[in-house]
Amino acid sequence: MARNAPPAPTPRDTAVNAPHSAPDAIRRIRLSSVRLPLAVPVSDAKVLTGRQRPMTEVALLFAEMATEDGHEGLGFSYSKRAGGPGQFAHAEEVAPDLLGEDPSDIGRLWTKLVWSGASVGRSGLATQAIAAFDVALWDLKARRAGLPLAKLLGAHRDSVRCYNTSGGFLHTPLDQVLDNASAALEAGIGGVKIKVGHPDRREDLRRLTAVREHLGEDAALMADANQQWDRPTARRMGRALEEFGLVWLEEPLDAYDAQGHAALAASLDTPVATGEMLVSVAEHAELIRTGAADVLQPDAPRIGGITPFLKLAALAEHQHLPLAPHFAMEIHLHLAAAYPYEPWVEHFDWLEPLFEERMEIRDGRMLVPRRPGLGVTLSGRAREWTVAERELGHA
Missing domain, CATH: 3.30.390.10 (Enolase-like, N-terminal domain)
Structure with a gap:
């Protein structure tokens, strides 16, 4: 080596002094x-x-x-x-x-x-x-x-509890609701949600009684009123539904009635879930501030995507709130897998024809795909x- 030659660059020097590559576009x-x-x-x-x-x-x-x-x-x-x-x-x-x-x-x-x-x-x-x-x-x-999106975000789990909604709408005859519920559990889905909010509340109680008896006491069962009730009706129905051991009672009141949801949540043993209809992080922050939701149900496409969803998830985590993101399981599976507290994800088969791939379900849980990104391609x-x-x- 020549006497005055500079020392050979170390790997660190090489990395620091290497020209920056142009960013992708x-x-x-x-x-x-x-x-x-x-x-x-x-x-x-x-x-x-x-x-x-x-x-x-x-x-x-x-x-x-x-x-x-x-x-x-x-x-x-x-x-x-x-x-x-x-x-x-x-x-x-x-x-x-x-x-x-x-x-x-x-x-x-x-x-x-x-x-x-x-x-x-x-x-x-x-x-x-x-x-x-x-x-x-x-x-x-x-x-x-x-990487799968969940891994990129920092996954807490490789699968998420899932429940089915699409088989329990009010237009569906009760016999078919029961068959759909059985089929969901037999397919490995972990819970069943049925709709309530009939003009005659006795019909809601009849259908819920039949579903609970059909599935047994241990099956995870949710009920969704889709903002149907006023405050007095929600209190009466909430008390009447306590006997069914629901995982949650969803949207009993208008989506923007944070105070009403908070009062109802404080008065019931059944957890109150809401949030799917809100369209910003700020609106969800009001639910969190008032204690309006025992279970928060944000929808990433409705609030602007994954970027605002992650901000909302941080607020919910700070208050130790469970999450059950609404619809769009192809997106929400990854976001739920990256949330610290054990969440639920909603199984809807409606969007399946749009994609070449299917979500894998086993033992009550939806498995995070190992494919990179969301893991789906258009059909x-x-x-x-x-x-x-x-x-x-x-x-």
């Missing part, structure tokens, strides 16, 4: 508005009281992203009965602001998209459209890392049900 976004038909029109308590019409389809907004380095991500949001065209239109308007951006900067990009459409607000339809992009960015990040049926499409960027 979003080069293409494909938006799809999909109309998923339901085999049977669906009715809950809001239909029986004339507030809503039976639900015949679910509108979904899909966002597919690709980057300069060849990474891809898939995200979705949804709406029921109305709102699908509005979500798609808003997504079309703000999507160009993502082109050329580094997909790793998810928090910054969420804020950028919110401010792109700030004049229409920072919740509701606007952020539900943003949710499709946000989920796609998280899916892309996990795929690039070669040919999803393409067939597409009613509007827009591609931005370059192939």
